[in-house]
Structure formats: C-alpha cells, structure tokens
Amino acid sequence: MDMTLRWFGSKHDSVTLDQIKQIPGVTGVVSSLHDIPVGEAWKFEDILKLKKEVEDSGLKLIGIESVNIHEDIKIGLPSREQYIENYKVSLENLGKADVHMVCYNFMPIFDWTRTDLAMVLEDGSTALAYDENIIKDIKPETMFERMEKESGGFVLPGWEPNRRDEIMGLFEKYKGVTAEKLMQNLKYFLDAIMPVCEKYQIKMAIHPDDPAWSVFGLPRIVTSEKALEEIASLNESIYNGFTLCSGSLGSNLKNNLPEIIRNPKISKKIHFAHLRNMKFETDGVFHESSHLSSDGNFDMYEIVKALEDINFDGVVRPDHGRMIWGEQARPGYGLYDRALGVAYLNGLWEAIRKNKK
Ligand code: DNO
Numbered sequence: 001m002d003m004t005l006r007w008f009g010s011k012h013d014s015v016t017l018d019q020i021k022q023i024p025g026v027t028g029v030v031s032s033l034h035d036i037p038v039g040e041a042w043k044f045e046d047i048l049k050l051k052k053e054v055e056d057s058g059l060k061l062i063g064i065e066s067v068n069i070h071e072d073i074k075i076g077l078p079s080r081e082q083y084i085e086n087y088k089v090s091l092e093n094l095g096k097a098d099v100h101m102v103c104y105n106f107m108p109i110f111d112w113t114r115t116d117l118a119m120v121l122e123d124g125s126t127a128l129a130y131d132e133n134i135i136k137d138i139k140p141e142t143m144f145e146r147m148e149k150e151s152g153g154f155v156l157p158g159w160e161p162n163r164r165d166e167i168m169g170l171f172e173k174y175k176g177v178t179a180e181k182l183m184q185n186l187k188y189f190l191d192a193i194m195p196v197c198e199k200y201q202i203k204m205a206i207h208p209d210d211p212a213w214s215v216f217g218l219p220r221i222v223t224s225e226k227a228l229e230e231i232a233s234l235n236e237s238i239y240n241g242f243t244l245c246s247g248s249l250g251s252n253l254k255n256n257l258p259e260i261i262r263n264p265k266i267s268k269k270i271h272f273a274h275l276r277n278m279k280f281e282t283d284g285v286f287h288e289s290s291h292l293s294s295d296g297n298f299d300m301y302e303i304v305k306a307l308e309d310i311n312f313d314g315v316v317r318p319d320h321g322r323m324i325w326g327e328q329a330r331p332g333y334g335l336y337d338r339a340l341g342v343a344y345l346n347g348l349w350e351a352i353r354k355n356k357k
C-alpha cells in the first residue's frame, strides 16, 4: 500500500514536495498536469518532467489525479471520438512513463460541489461545507446573479463569472442526457480505453460523485453501492476500477462504507482510497471535519479495518483537510490537517495489522 498526498504541482500548490516528504509514512504523491486543457493529449515529455520533479525530491509519482474527461465524452457527442483518441494517447504516454494509476470522475460540468469553502468550526478552524437547502432552490439561470449578491461567504468552485457562457452552453448540451445515457457513455468510454489500460497496466479509478446525488438537475451516476456494482460490470477488466472516497460516497448517509468496501464485486477493483471524515447536521447538510472518528459521523476505524480485511494494496491518501494553524492554502488541501490525517490513518493501520497477528 502506498500512503500519498495530493500535490497540485509547484506552480499551483502552496505545499512543497519537501514538506510532504517530512510526513511520516508518505512515500509519494498523486498529481496532474494542471495546465493542459481538458481533452488534449498529454505529451510524454511533460509527464516525464513532472515525474522527475517529484522524484528529485525523493518521493514517487504514484498516480494521476486526475486525467479529466471532456464533456463531449460524457454527453456522447460525435466529437467524443477525437477526445477518446486523445485520452488513449495520454494513457499510453503515462504507461510509457511507468505511471499506473489514474483517478478520474464522470460528473457533468462540476467536480465536487460545496456551498461554503471556509465554514468556521467551534475550534476556529475552517472547513468545506454543503447545505442541500441552498443548492436545491438554485436554478443555473439565476445562479450567477445569486453569486454576485452573495459574494461575501458563498463561493462555489466552477461558478466564476467568466465561466457563465460556457456553463450555460453546457447545461443546454446536457438536455436529454439522462442517468441511463450517462452510464452508457461511461461504458462507451471504458470499452474504448481498456485495451490501452490492459497493455500498459493502468488502473483506472473512477471517483464517486460529490455529493452522491444529482445537483442542478444534472445526472449523477457514481453514487451508491448498486451503482458501483453496475459500473464494475460495464467492463470486466480489473483496470476498470474505483477510487473509494469516504467523503463523497459517505455524503449519502444510506451508503454503508465498510459494507461497500467488502462487497466482492467492488473490493477487488478498489485501486485508490480517499479517506476523510464528515460531520452531519441532518441529511444533506454537512461539513468536513478532522479525520478523527469522534469528530465526525464516520467510524474511520471500521473503514480502515474493512480495507485491511480485503487486503487492500492500492494507493491511499487523506482527502480534504480543514484549514488550521493560520495556514493559507487551497481550500481542502492545506498541509497541516492532511498531515495529521496521515498520522492518524497510519496509527489505525498499524494497530489493526498488529491486532490481526
Ligand atoms: C474530492 C476530491 C475530488 C477528486 C476528483 C477526481 O473528494 O477527491 O475533487 O479529486 O473528483 O477527479
């Protein structure tokens, strides 16, 4: 098993590789080429450059988070053919550079959605938060006006004013794309790329939707145990696998995380684990907490135990952390709370392993 941290690259991250290297037990990072527009093929030289930079610091580049999927692939437009070809080239070049795990998501238009990026918690730390009551009343048409009015505390990634035209156009294109259609388009994509993954042994790890239900009327399909079973069966290859993100799947309290991990149709395909804890006010209203079980609603011991029980041997990382000790960093991705998360998760793992003997 590889304990890692997500690193956004020297240009985009306030956290340095040298700092990451000092976290006990961290052997590598997952990173991405953040300057390549989505849909373009990744060049071998660019991948090697990133890899060299990571390796020069004494860490390994253990996987990519993420190689993002162009919207035309998700919508199923004829132009997807070219974008899939480009994706295959990226995978081929990653394989040649000896990188064998790729995280991606299949959420229309937005990645994770939050209603507050800096909710102040009792101890003075801040955390990402989500309130379904705010989201459910918002129509995309009125969202931008709302953003202007609320520009104090209400920030939503992806809703920057300069994306207005692009996003409204995308909403148009998604009309008629049902959840079933989106699932078929995922299968189409997987069937096309799996031969390349087989050839270069690249484990694809689809990230669950966050939150794990439809938002803004857009379909979402990576949301439950049943959905994960269905996705596993879309293409039987072992390289068609999952990122088990406790926070994203766990946003729906009906999802029983240890049970999902132990599901034999899913467990053998878990290639990447994102571990974090969350505190719920009620269903659909939550904030991210420290990783400690008693700080949130998830029993992190049971989650790690389930991973250990299935002999999980993939890549793991703490997911979002709070902002603590005055750190100024990308929301969710500061150094300090994620480092505490690593230390805690390593402690759980050591205790569980020693107890097994
Ligand atoms: C949240 C994060 C995600 C993840 C992407 C993968 O849980 O892990 O933002 O990086 O969805 O494509």
Ligand code: MN
Binding pocket: 207, 245, 246, 247, 248, 274, 319
């Ligand atoms: Mn995650």
